[in-house]
Amino acid sequence: MLSRSGAGKRISHLVNVLKATALSSYKEWAAYRNQMAVSVFVGPVFFLTQMFIWRAVYATRTTLNGLTLEEMLTYYGITAVIGYLTYDSADWNLQWLVRTGGFLTFMLRPVSHCFYAFAEKVGHRLLALLVEVLPIYVIFYFVFKIKLIPAAPSWALLSLALSFILVFLTNYCIGLSAFWLTRTEGLRRAFLTLRDLSAGMLIPLTFFSEGMQKVLFYLPFQFITYAPIRVFIGHYELAGITLPIPQVVALQFLAVVLMFLLSRILWYFGIKRFTGVGA
Amino acid sequence: MLITVEDLKKVYKSYQRGSSFGETLKSLFVRKPIYIEALKGISFRIDQGELVGFLGPNGAGKSTTLKILTGILYPSSGKVDIMGYTPWRDRKKYVAKIGAVFGQKSQLLWDIPPIDAFYLNKAIYAIPEREFKRTMEYMVELLDVEGQIRKPTRQLSLGERMKCEFIMAMLHKPEIVFLDEPTIGLDVIAKDKIRKFILKMNQRGVTFILTTHDLGDIEHLAKRVIVINHGELVFDDALPALRRQLGEKKIIAVTTIHPLPALDRPGITVTNRISTYQVELELDLTAFPLNEFIALVNKSSTIRDLSLREPQIEDVIKVLYQAR
């Protein structure tokens, strides 16, 4: 009885921390809202380029790699929306904190930094939903006539949420590398590019060679963008493997769990090193 | 006259910003402008070779004045003439003849030794090699940083870095040097060294204009003090006059044998009544002569101990800052 109320207290404490942190991060980012709003220009312009390029490519054919022009454009439309919804700079923030020593202040707080950083992400993505995602969605829908409506809304939502967490955990792991490396700029950029490429942000993964696709299938990155898009469209295919949607989401969940474990392991050794060096 | 400033005014435009969720949401679309009068018309003159201290609470208009005088900022109105130049209009020609040290903005380059940054300034100010060497060696010796100028800046202590900032700012032999909180965060030894350096360069004819919150800087360096508050010039005179600003006052602490009477008379301001037998007060000598005060207290309560001191410069400054 006692222990249950203890756990209840702990959960309500965490929820309060989440709310408070998310709200303050929302306000903090609100000061930079016009930076965020740049996306309302940049997103559609990037999309416009894609549209014209693919129109040219499709001028002499109706399908490419099994995708019609319309499907291809939908692919890029969802990519943009997922990109803005799940974006975070947890990697950059964490490495900055470690490098400047500001990380110390988090060691003094009764909440894990990871949870705090996640709450921050919730806050600024909430703002992004208003400032970036909704306007872009409206532009896609009415200007470009890209009807971004998921095949199975609840599965798509779940998949999106998992992608949201997965992006965070991946970036957090990159940020944790700062415990070992003084300057991680180069590594970060390399990793982010590789991540985007193997997540299908730049081009659908089915464009890669058969062998590459097999490798990509076993990497967790496809679950960041590629898998959610496929769930959104309602049809999954990679490396010649087709999977039913619930299975894709289940695999995505598995990727989240694995990434979480990885972040805990890196954290354990990183903190050991940090407190050892910092003393 | 080296520097003439007449009726300098500056108005900033800023935007209001709420902090609640609703206000934040609202401010996405509408923003309310606010106008802030940073300088409400200040005038002063400074002669060649002076060492003037600028004082004022945070947000009083010191930085704005300094930015205008260094050619960074346009004023809203008013006239500035420095060595025949109007700083913001003749910026490039003008700034070649001045130097500036900002205690919180480094001109050195973090990852490379100060001497490499010096060479960059050598190129920018087109300083001839021999002159550059001579000036640098002179200042390096004066500031005692021979061992430091070849180490990466990030490995230097704050004091060593600040000394190098001074060299960086003065390699081109400026006639006027602006200092913005040059001793912030330094230990006493480094402060002392830098103050001595400033005095030495001042003796050689360099005019210094110094803004600071460190009254020690003012006491050790400035022969003249200008105090700015709420965008207005509230004091401009020599340092001793600043002390006299409050009138002839003494700070007195007195302990008696018998209980003290109520001391509510004109000229006496009790600052701290420690006990029935012990009190600290401020005595205005023009309203209440010292001998009368002593006689009064001794007669009523018999003095056991009494100490007298001059008001500190801080006391004066506090009064000036708090005035509305």
Next chain:
Amino acid sequence: MRTNLRIYLAGVKTALASRMAYRGDYFLSILIMLLVEMAAPLITILIYENGASFPGWSMYEALLIQGVFLLGKGIAYPFFFGIVWNTVERVRGGAFDLLMIKPKSALFMAIVTGFDAEDLGKLIGGATLFTLALRRLPPPGVGEWLQFLALFLITLLTLFAYGVTLAGIGIVWIGNIRVYDIFNSLTNFGLYPAAIFSKPVQTVITGIIPIAILGSVPATVLLGRPSPGTWRAVGVSFLFLAGSLSFWRAMLKKYTSAGG
């Protein structure tokens, strides 16, 4: 002019020395800069490998256009495009004032202190792609080379104008590093043969906003099939350059009158 060159070289020297303080990460960064730039060519190759194409253009022709685009960027980013981040960061941190107390124009000082050693990777990447693509194509004649060089010079001037414009935006739009995103999204069109786009798009990116001049216009000369509207593109570039400089002056004036 000679003093200015000396100042610029001194700036390059200090920037290189600064970056060399972290040598290990530097060479890694250069390599990565090179790879990051290869995203567009990679997609192009993937499109061709999947049996599709940009109609009317062989893969190596398309890659040459991207090579020219990346070569231009590879020269611009290290040598003068740093004015953008340099200005944005200095205005945000208050260190822009330090440029203002130097006896040179603020723009020149922003170039001098904005050399970006890391971006030399972009130059290597652009040069590599350009050379590799060119080797797979029939060699251009001397006349074509000369025309190309003249146009490529204008490519660089246009990139400079973009840098000046973005830095100008950075003065008033405080701390907004996203100006790079604006630039990248707009110039993304320049990575592809202008002719594959619809007529109105072609007109916009050639004759209204100087985008095709960044890749397609100079590259097609080298391919022996000059783009229509080349002269107009050149004219637009010069107008843009003049406009960007007066924009910078206006923004600088705003900075000096408003105070950062």
